[in-house]
Amino acid sequence: MTDTPIHRLGRFGSSWIVGLGRIANFAGGIVLAIVRPPWRVQRVVRAVYDAGVLSVALICGAGFAVGMVLGLQGYTTLVRFGAQESLGAVVGLVLIRELGPVVTGLLVIGRAGSATTAEIGAMVSTQQLDGLRMMSIDPMHFVVMPKALALAFVMPLLSSLFIVFGVFGGYVVGVELVGLDGGSYMASLENAVGFRDDVLQSLVKSAVFGALLGVIATYRGFTSPGNAMGVSRSTTSAVVTTSVWLLLADYVITAFWGV
Amino acid sequence: MKTSTAAVRDFVVGVFVLASLLAVAYLSASLGGLSYKGAGGFELVAIFDDIGGLSQRSPVKISGVKVGQVKAIQLDEDLRARVALDLDPSLELPIDSSASIRTAGLLGDQFVSLEPGAEDQLLGPGETFTYTESALSLDKLVGRLVHGDAFGDD
Structure with missing residues (x-):
């Protein structure tokens, strides 16, 4: 009798812990590959192009749409309390603290993360990685590291673009559509947003999300x-795992930031 | 070899990184207030009995115009609030100027309001305001009214 529910739980638990250890080991390997010469600058640039540049249109469009929705929803709620002059603060803080890093993270997972997993997975199944090994090129160094590094690097950049376009979208709705004063929108935004509490938190979040995605996807x-x-x-699992870890990490960072 | 695709890609990636860094800079400097806009650097100190809800980066105003921000708040040795103000260096404040804590609107944020005095001598960097007026708190006011000594001296 070795197949009781308790046994199964034990097997599941230990295989989960072993998996975590393997990922940590793999992440260590990526860090080693980053600092070990030769530096594959062209490979990294290419990966930044695939993950970052090709996502720009998506991120800007999504940011603008989210900003417009926030502007409209924020306005209809705030106007009940006569506080519609604070619309800029609401849109800005929500975007910078939460929606910017999180929505960008989820979009990049879907767009670039899944592509990364699928590409490396296809290389495994067509034995291209073994081919590289035969030429004594380390696939960790040549394939994995540039992609992981690029994902971690583009995430804060894309998130910032998302936020700027979101603030602009909120401005379009609040000022052009609903008729608030443009000056007071920007003034409430600038007064409410602080560097350490808001902007730095946002950048740290998206950097952590990017690192998570880079490691898990590869x-x-x-x-x-x-x-x-x-x-x-593998592709499905990469998308699902990273999304869940991203949301958990988001909560943990917010809680430890203490605001 | 004509302009290689790699060169085009390098250029596009460069543009992308530059544009994104501009977005980061805009968020940090313009929105995050991480800037030297309004050139601070002239520090004055005001000591209050009660600062209410004043916090770091609260604005400092003269006649409603922003001239600086609150740099630091500490307790001094007499257990009163010592508020350091970071002001525009071009300000010329007479030594009998006063600082008071006001509220923007009924429920708005609190800020420090400076009232220039009439003396010829000016306040130098790091000096302390002689006259200060603490935050007026709504609940204290209501408390006094309820207990019937609205015009008493505390």
């Missing part, structure tokens, strides 16, 4: 079983 691709089904499973 790990899932790298360890994907070499067949079509395996690649599709």
Whole structure:
């Protein structure tokens, strides 16, 4: 009798912990690959192009739409208390503290993270990584590191673009559509936002999200079983795992920031 | 070789990074107040019995015009609130100027309001205001009214 629910729970628990250890080990390998020469600048630039530049239109459009919605929702709520002059503060703080890093994170997971896992997974299944190893090129160094580094690097940048476009979207709704004073929108925004509490928190969040995505997306691709089904499973798993960890990390960072 | 795709990509990535860094700079400097806009650097000190809800980065105003911000708030050795103000260096405040804590509107944020005096001598950097007026708190006021000594001297 080794298949009682308790046994199964134990097996599940220990395999989960072993998995965490493997990911941590893998993350350490990426960090080592970053500091070890030769520096693959061209590979990193290419990965930044794939993950960052190609996401710009999506991020700007999404940011603008989210900002417009915040402007409209914020206005209809605030106007009940006669506080519609604080619309800028509401839109700005919500975007900078939460929606900027989180929505950007989720969008980049869907757009660039899934592509990364699928690409590395396909390379595994067509034995391209083994080919690299035969030429004594370390795939960690040549394939994994540039992609992970690029994901971690573009996340804060994309999040900032998202926030700026969101603030602009809120401005368009609040000032052009609803007819608030543009000066008081910007003034309440500038008064409410602080560097350490808000902007720095936002940048730290998106940097952490980017690092999480970089490690998990490449790990899932790298360890994907070499067949079509395996690649599709790894991709799904990368998207789901990273999304959940991102939201948990968001709460933890917010709580420890103490505001 | 004509302009290689790698070169084009390098350029586009450069533009992307530059634009995003501009966005970061805008968020930090313009919105985050991490700037030297309004050139601070002239520090004066005001001591209050009660600062109410005043906090760091609260604005300092003269006749409603912003001239600086609250730099630090500490307790001094007499257990009173010592508020350091970071002001525009071009300000010329007479030594009998006063500082008071006011509220913007009925429920708005609190700020320090400076009232220039009439003396010829000016306050130098790091000096302390002689006359200060503490925050007027609504609940104390109501308390006094309820206890019937609204015009008593505390």
